[in-house]
Amino acid sequence: xxxxxxxxxxxxxxxxxxxxxxxxxxxxxxxxxxxxxxxxxxxxxxxxxxxxxxxxxxxxxxxxxxxxxxxxxxxxxxxxxxxxxxxxxxxxxxxxxxxxxxxxxxxxxxxxxxxxxxxxxxxxxxxxxxxxxxxxxxxxxxxxxx
Numbered sequence: 407x408x409x410x411x412x413x414x415x416x417x418x419x420x421x422x423x424x425x426x427x428x429x430x431x432x433x434x435x436x437x438x439x440x441x442x443x444x445x446x447x448x449x450x451x452x453x454x455x456x457x458x459x460x461x462x463x464x465x466x467x468x469x470x471x472x473x474x475x476x477x478x479x480x481x482x483x484x485x486x487x488x489x490x491x492x493x494x495x496x497x498x499x500x501x502x503x504x505x506x507x508x509x510x511x512x513x514x515x516x517x518x519x520x521x522x523x524x525x526x527x528x529x530x531x532x533x534x535x536x537x538x539x540x541x542x543x544x545x546x547x548x549x550x551x552x
Contacts, residue, residue, distance in 0.1 A: 407434055416440075424483075424540075449464075475551035476526060479535075480541040484515035488537045498548070502530045510548055512543065528552045 407429070416438055419427050428437045480486070488496040488511055497509050504510065504524045513520045528550035535547055 407431055412436065412438070413505055451470060475528060475531060475549055477546050478510060478522070478525065478548040480513060480543060480545040480549060481522070481534040482513055482515050482520065483542055484520070484539050484540070485515060486535045486537065486539050486547065487512040487519075488533070489517055498530050498533075500530055500533060504528060504550065522547065524550065526550065526552060 415427055415429060418424075419440060420437060424440075426427055426439045428435065439516070488498075490497070490512065497511055499502060503525045506524055506527075508524045509521045510524055510530075511522050514520055530548055531551045532549035533547075534546065534549065541547070
């Protein structure tokens with residue numbers, strides 16, 4: 407990758423207030439990271455996880471086992487929405503029983519609404535973020551007790 411391309415991506419990161427960007431070109435992978443601007447309003451952005459041939463695939467939430475169950479983590483940067491619409495009931499509430507594949511929330515990234523689903527059966531014991539909150543890759547979203 408040429409230096410001019412890297413500078414172009416760095417400028418784009420600054421304009422969009424991104425803290426990280428990974429570019430794969432041919433067999434080369436370049437990861438750019440920077441500290442977030444102080445007092446800046448975060449802007450949702452996407453780190454592509456699927457290629458064009460799998461656009462219809464839903465993002466899978468990362469899960470990490472904890473002493474109290476599983477932590478569902480955000481698979482992308484975006485805005486967390488607990489419900490499908492502004493005045494609708496949330497997908498899940500504290501104490502709700504969920505099964506594998508149940509929709510837990512939506513993360514909006516670059517105007518795309520990505521449904522985040524449960525990786526296992528269990529009970530919602532904690533909702534870690536608020537509706538409308540900007541989340542980063544790996545941000546804990548829910549804790550599910552098996």
